[in-house]
Structure formats: C-alpha cells, structure tokens
Amino acid sequence: MVPEQIEREVVIAAPPERVWAILTEPGHLDQWFTNAGADVDLRPGGAIRYRWKEHGEFHAVIEALEPPRRFAWRWALAAGAAPVDGNSTQVEMTLAPEGAGTRLRVVERGFDDLDLPESEQAQHVKDNVEGWQGGLTAAKAYLEATAA
Amino acid sequence: MTPNTGRESPTSGDPLDGADPVGEVLAALVDPTRRRVLDAVATRGQATATVLAAELPVSRQAVVKHLAVLDRAGLVEGHRAGREVRYAVRSERLADTARWMARVAAEWDDRLATIKRLAESGDP
Numbered sequence: 001m002v003p004e005q006i007e008r009e010v011v012i013a014a015p016p017e018r019v020w021a022i023l024t025e026p027g028h029l030d031q032w033f034t035n036a037g038a039d040v041d042l043r044p045g046g047a048i049r050y051r052w053k054e055h056g057e058f059h060a061v062i063e064a065l066e067p068p069r070r071f072a073w074r075w076a077l078a079a080g081a082a083p084v085d086g087n088s089t090q091v092e093m094t095l096a097p098e099g100a101g102t103r104l105r106v107v108e109r110g111f112d113d114l115d116l117p118e119s120e121q122a123q124h125v126k127d128n129v130e131g132w133q134g135g136l137t138a139a140k141a142y143l144e145a146t147a148a
Numbered sequence: 149m150t151p152n153t154g155r156e157s158p159t160s161g162d163p164l165d166g167a168d169p170v171g172e173v174l175a176a177l178v179d180p181t182r183r184r185v186l187d188a189v190a191t192r193g194q195a196t197a198t199v200l201a202a203e204l205p206v207s208r209q210a211v212v213k214h215l216a217v218l219d220r221a222g223l224v225e226g227h228r229a230g231r232e233v234r235y236a237v238r239s240e241r242l243a244d245t246a247r248w249m250a251r252v253a254a255e256w257d258d259r260l261a262t263i264k265r266l267a268e269s270g271d272p
Contacts, residue, residue, distance in 0.1 A: 008253060018267050
C-alpha cells in the first residue's frame with residue numbers, strides 16, 4: 001500500500017543510446033526534468049547541478065556511469081547542499097535493450113539511510129515542501145485542516 | 149525528495165510556519181521502515197509491537213520507537229490490552245500517506261512518459 005522506494009519503468013521505441021542521451025545531456029534534461037538548466041560532469045564521481053526556477057539548485061554526484069546501461073546519482077534533500085550519506089537519496093536508471101527499443105527503469109531509494117535527527121529531518125522536509133509536489137501540499141492542507 | 153517541475157499547481161500556498169504536528173507527520177513519512185511498520189499494522193487491522201517485530205526485519209525495540217513516532221504523528225493509535233499496547237491505523241491519515249507516495253511515483257511516471265515521447269520523436 002505504501003511503497004518503501006519509488007520504482008517505475010517504461011518501454012521506449014528507441015535504442016538505449018538515444019535514451020541515454022536524453023537522460024544525461026543538459027540540453028535534453030530541461031525538457032523532462034529541470035526547468036532552469038543543468039551542469040553535468042559526466043564521469044564517475046562527477047558533479048551534477050540540477051536547477052529549477054522555483055526550487056533552486058540541487059547538487060548530485062554520479063555514483064554509477066555505464067553508458068548506455070546504467071546511470072546512478074545521489075542528490076541532497078536540500079537545495080544547495082552537497083549530497084553525502086544521511087542527507088540524500090539515490091536515483092538509479094537502468095536501460096535494457098528490448099527488441100529494437102529500450103526498457104528504462106528508475107528507482108529512487110535511500111530514504112531509510114537518512115540519519116538526521118527527527119526534528120532536523122522534519123525541517124528539511126519543510127524547507128523542501130514545494131519539492132514534494134501537490135500531493136504533499138494537499139497532505140499539508142489536509143493535516144492543517146484536521147489540526148485546526 | 150523529488151523537486152517538482154512546476155507542472156502541478158499547489159492546492160494551497162500557505163507557508164509551513166512551525167506547525168509541529170505537520171512537521172512530525174512529514175518526518176514520520178520519510179522513513180521507509182516506518183512506512184513498513186504502518187503498512188503491517190494496516191494489513192493486520194491491529195497489532196502489537198511484538199507481533200510486528202516477528203514479521204519485520206527489525207527489533208521489537210525499534211518497532212516500539214517507530215510506533216511512537218507514528219502515534220505522535222496521528223497515523224496510528226494505541227489501546228492497552230493487558231501488558232501490551234495494540235495499535236490500529238487511523239485510516240484517514242494512512243490513505244493520505246498512500247496518496248502522497250502515489251503522487252511521488254506518478255511524478256516519475258510523468259517524467260518517463262516525457263522521456264519516451266522525446267526519445268521516440270526522432271528530434272536530435
């Protein structure tokens with residue numbers, strides 16, 4: 001009912017190399033992910049900066065880079081923070097050939113590795129409340145309504 | 149921890165100004181082990197920490213701590229039954245939790261759909 005990690009996949013009628021470019025090249029990223037640009041140092045251990053107009057710049061570090069099969073990066077919860085153990089989650093993308101196309105799988109994990117104190121964790125979530133999408137905003141409105 | 153891309157408009161623009169109950173609920177939802185505890189309580193209808201510890205790969209002591217956080221957040225409520233406390237889910241908040249996680253997953257669905265469209269469009 002409540003998943004412990006986000007896990008999604010899609011089958012795409014295009015070869016892995018084509019999908020890989022869309023996942024890794026800043027020119028493509030603004031079309032499906034960011035909206036204010038990105039800097040990608042595409043090598044293992046390389047730094048990424050994802051930018052959104054509304055939320056600021058999020059720092060990530062590349063943890064796995066196996067073109068065109070696997071791309072994993074760890075990003076911090078808070079805008080501007082360097083991703084380290086305890087303040088970040090990992091996004092892993094795997095690309096598997098399927099016929100002439102590609103099966104793309106995305107897993108976001110590591111919420112259980114957050115070792116921030118409870119209060120600080122709550123603060124981080126508050127700081128990023130806009131980043132938790134409309135669902136969370138709805139949850140917030142709901143909770144505030146029931147608390148009133 | 150997925151910053152959105154501005155596609156979804158918030159239903160409320162109010163800032164979170166130090167409302168502790170809200171902070172506690174959000175913190176309670178961040179931890180996947182805690183969500184598993186919540187899920188296990190929901191599956192059973194009601195359960196004690198001892199029963200949950202037997203089912204989950206965590207100690208009874210850890211389960212007790214998770215239940216305390218969930219209780220504070222208003223996601224479960226406990227009733228004393230003999231020497232133990234029997235917990236049940238407060239379903240309205242669990243439904244809200246599940247809905248929220250579904251929305252986070254839906255955001256990835258949106259992104260993957262966009263990636264698919266871009267990849268199949270043939271534009272360079």
